[in-house]
Amino acid sequence: MFDFLKKTIKSWVGTKETKPTKKKESKNTKKKEQKTKPSKKTQTKAEQQTEQEIETLLTPETKEETYAEQPKESFFSKLVRKLTTSQLSEADFNEAFEDLEITLLENNTAVEAIDAIKSSLQKDLVGLNCKKNEAQQKILASLQGAILSILQEPPAFLKQVTTAQPYVILFFGINGTGKTTSIAKVAHYLTQNNISVVLAAGDTFRAASIEQLDHHAKALNVPCIKGTYEADPASIAFNAIEYAKAHKIQVVLIDTAGRMYTKTNLMKEMEKIIRISKPNLKLFVGESITGNDALEQARTFNETAGIDGSILTKADIDEKAGTILSIAHITNKPIYFLGTGQKYEDLLPFTKKTVIKNLGL
Numbered sequence: 001m002f003d004f005l006k007k008t009i010k011s012w013v014g015t016k017e018t019k020p021t022k023k024k025e026s027k028n029t030k031k032k033e034q035k036t037k038p039s040k041k042t043q044t045k046a047e048q049q050t051e052q053e054i055e056t057l058l059t060p061e062t063k064e065e066t067y068a069e070q071p072k073e074s075f076f077s078k079l080v081r082k083l084t085t086s087q088l089s090e091a092d093f094n095e096a097f098e099d100l101e102i103t104l105l106e107n108n109t110a111v112e113a114i115d116a117i118k119s120s121l122q123k124d125l126v127g128l129n130c131k132k133n134e135a136q137q138k139i140l141a142s143l144q145g146a147i148l149s150i151l152q153e154p155p156a157f158l159k160q161v162t163t164a165q166p167y168v169i170l171f172f173g174i175n176g177t178g179k180t181t182s183i184a185k186v187a188h189y190l191t192q193n194n195i196s197v198v199l200a201a202g203d204t205f206r207a208a209s210i211e212q213l214d215h216h217a218k219a220l221n222v223p224c225i226k227g228t229y230e231a232d233p234a235s236i237a238f239n240a241i242e243y244a245k246a247h248k249i250q251v252v253l254i255d256t257a258g259r260m261y262t263k264t265n266l267m268k269e270m271e272k273i274i275r276i277s278k279p280n281l282k283l284f285v286g287e288s289i290t291g292n293d294a295l296e297q298a299r300t301f302n303e304t305a306g307i308d309g310s311i312l313t314k315a316d317i318d319e320k321a322g323t324i325l326s327i328a329h330i331t332n333k334p335i336y337f338l339g340t341g342q343k344y345e346d347l348l349p350f351t352k353k354t355v356i357k358n359l360g361l
């Protein structure tokens with residue numbers, strides 16, 4: 001998680017001051033160049049003349065700079081240099097930020113989330129002038145603060161689910177994001193912590209969806225309330241809640257069919273499930289790998305159904321954590337868990353502390 005930022009920070013801090021270095025030519029590369037350079041004999045007169053003109057245009061200094069591999073000065077070292085030479089102006093900051101902006105964009109971070117990080121850093125750093133060591137600390141602390149300010153700390157989940165009985169959690173999202181698997185993982189996590197659960201097979205639409213949830217229920221040794229295919233998912237949710245009340249089960253986990261947020265009728269069905277089951281927690285399940293698409297999903301589900309929090313799955317497939325930042329920023333709701341694989345244990349409770357640890361800040 002956040003490996004891209006961790007790597008970036010590592011490379012920043014490890015980067016030496018960035019005067020263009022003179023390329024050291026090894027004997028081998030010199031030899032290679034000599035081999036590939038056409039011999040004067042095989043060159044035409046015109047070619048020899050052009051080469052001479054170029055040679056005279058290049059002073060010894062410019063020759064070295066042109067051929068040297070110039071290391072790109074990072075956001076971090078640019079800022080350190082500017083902070084330590086004079087007060088950091090807004091223009092200097094903007095220029096330095098471009099580098100971080102590209103890193104964030106390349107890692108699926110939405111423009112809105114980048115803007116939030118930028119304004120947070122800007123507030124802390126513009127106008128500052130300090131010593132080198134202090135500057136390094138200040139930039140890292142400011143970056144840490146910027147990231148943390150985007151993320152919401154989720155409530156302690158195991159405590160939260162005891163605030164009502166039964167505590168009803170509804171899972172929704174588009175097709176194939178990992179809703180059913182996440183329900184099984186959450187059921188496993190809760191039962192491991194001595195909290196009883198019942199599953200509701202509210203996806204009555206996709207072929208084999210009921211058997212899929214039932215299979216998990218059997219493996220985890222928890223009850224599963226089912227209906228028939230095409231049955232009203234709201235009534236299955238209702239039955240599961242009644243079952244929980246009758247059997248003193250603490251948490252009801254309701255599965256729903258994957259639905260495209262653009263399909264009005266399916267979103268209407270979702271509203272009905274919510275109206276009937278009155279969930280205590282509505283969790284949006286999105287893939288952490290889908291970037292901007294996941295954002296659109298989160299935005300629309302939030303507008304239609306209201307999101308209390310998210311589970312971001314498949315974090316094991318991609319290190320790009322931009323989606324995490326973006327969804328947290330757009331929904332302004334906590335991320336509860338990250339799905340990190342296909343096993344029941346592959347569920348990582350998400351906290352700000354884990355982010356800091358992963359960032360190595």
Ligand SMILES: Nc1nc2c(ncn2[C@@H]2O[C@H](COP(=O)(O)OP(=O)(O)OP(=O)(O)O)[C@@H](O)[C@H]2O)c(=O)[nH]1
Pocket residue numbers: 174175176177178179180181182203206209256257258259313314315316317338339340341342346
């Ligand atoms: N690598 C990885 N795979 C996952 C994760 N979560 C779910 N999957 C896989 O994603 C696929 C889809 O998972 P489901 O749980 O069936 O997804 P769904 O959202 O319920 O799908 P529909 O009911 O068809 O909308 C399965 O192959 C899961 O094993 C995860 O965190 N990491």
Ligand SMILES: [Mg+2]
Pocket residue numbers: 179180181203209255256258
């Ligand atoms: Mg499913």
